[in-house]
Amino acid sequence: MSISREKSKFENRFTEEVIEITAVTGASGIGAGRGGGAKLWNASIPLIAWKNVLSTETKIEELRLEWQVNDEEWEQSKDILKKNTVVRLLVRRAENSMMLVKVLETAYKDDELEMILQESLKPVFYTDEVLGKFELDKSVKTFEKKVLWAGEEGNLYFDWDEDESGMKAALETAYALFENQEEWNMKIRRYAAKELTELANDWLQDNEEAEIDKITNDMFMELMKLDCISVYSDGDFNLFFFDGEMFWGHSIIVSGNINGDLTSAEIAG
Template sequence: MMSVQTNFEKDFETEEYEMLILVRSSCKGAANIEDMLKPFVDFLASIDLRTGQFSHEKGRLEWLIKNDNNRQGWGYEFKQLGIYRITVRKCIPQDQTPYMNNRYMLINMLEENASNKKLEALKAYYAKPVSIENELGSFALDREFSWFEGIVNWNGVEANVYLETDEEDGDTAKQAMKVLKRVVDNIVENDARYREYAAEELTELANDWMEASDEIDTEEITKEIFMKRMEMSEIMVSSNGSLSLFYNDDDMFWGHVIEIDVDSSGEIINAHIAG
């Protein structure tokens, strides 16, 4: 039987070489494979040190570590927008996206805080603060997630807003902002519509949860009560014009959130509990 390590390595070419990478963000987790973990980080640009060839193509770095309860960290530590010199093996190209064909197996980290003019110029560009200011408020770009983050007044409640950038790693969110403005322009009517839809879909379920709780003498939740107990929390708007709205449940679902999905035409698709 093939070991996890052997199976992992067979996806990569045998040649080992050095490259420089500009890391997009720190390692956030790993895939679980039997008794091993496969952490990964994405990078924004790289330089092949065999040829000096610079590439602004996104890629991924992967490696294996033992899945140990006493483990601390992910084997290697990468920081957001750090420049690293590493030894790698490139993946064998498959019928996949260019991004997944630009994967590398990490053999060794040779140097942290490596220096290179092209990568440093790119790092300065990505590190530069970018924001959108308009009548709705101020929205700051979080490059790690490719979205702008801000707060809007939603019928007297402060709601966190996340606007997806027009393209990944971009610095505009014109499409998402257009949708947000459209929603906020009719905020009272839209809010009532979202609440009504959620109440229609979930009131019966809320009563089932209430019956399953330990509380005594709880009043039946009507659709009207359900609508009133919902409190706006977050809005996520994608670049394709669809959006997800998250309302706090006032403990109707024991602290879960109520998520409402709306398509690009403004039609509500579904309402469910999440989190």
């Protein structure tokens, strides 16, 4: 698809009318993505509240402020807006998003929006009677806390959900992992070693400074160190491990389900 068609397809999602608004940016800051074959980046930042300057009504709702940029423009636009800030903008509307037309002010004074911003900066906690108190990382909407699992310290994560039953279901996944943590730990490490030791030895051959000639399954399991655990409402989980430099600092990720299935072991990062 040509750049002009990409732009046209993007802009057609929004109304033609340009309006001036003041808004509060969210906690995650600016990000960008580009689909396969696309020439332009879709950049965006979340907004958590906004109002039309011609109206007295403030809308507290989450939506995305979006714009399109090429490679050079993306480098220039990474810092045009900051997270957790009151700003003044020209935009075009869509149902659940806005298209950025122009940044008018990056630090705007508005008492009402400033109160909303300050309220949004307060920490949010979730207390579980079994696992204790979690704090919300608002940039990714994930609850987290330090835990000790199978003798190693790491972080435990589950996603924020408007429906609390979804969070409780994710914690049920954590309960299963913690109840039989030593058994799960050995099962997960053996699986990772079975799937990845051969690959680790391939990487070893390219390491001219290596002090060993071969990585065994037992060595692989010993070199894995827990980083974090993510649990989900459907019983799925991901365990992330530091790689002991077997993959030059990449993470080892093992995925499975509390029904006993381990589905993948891979490296990332």
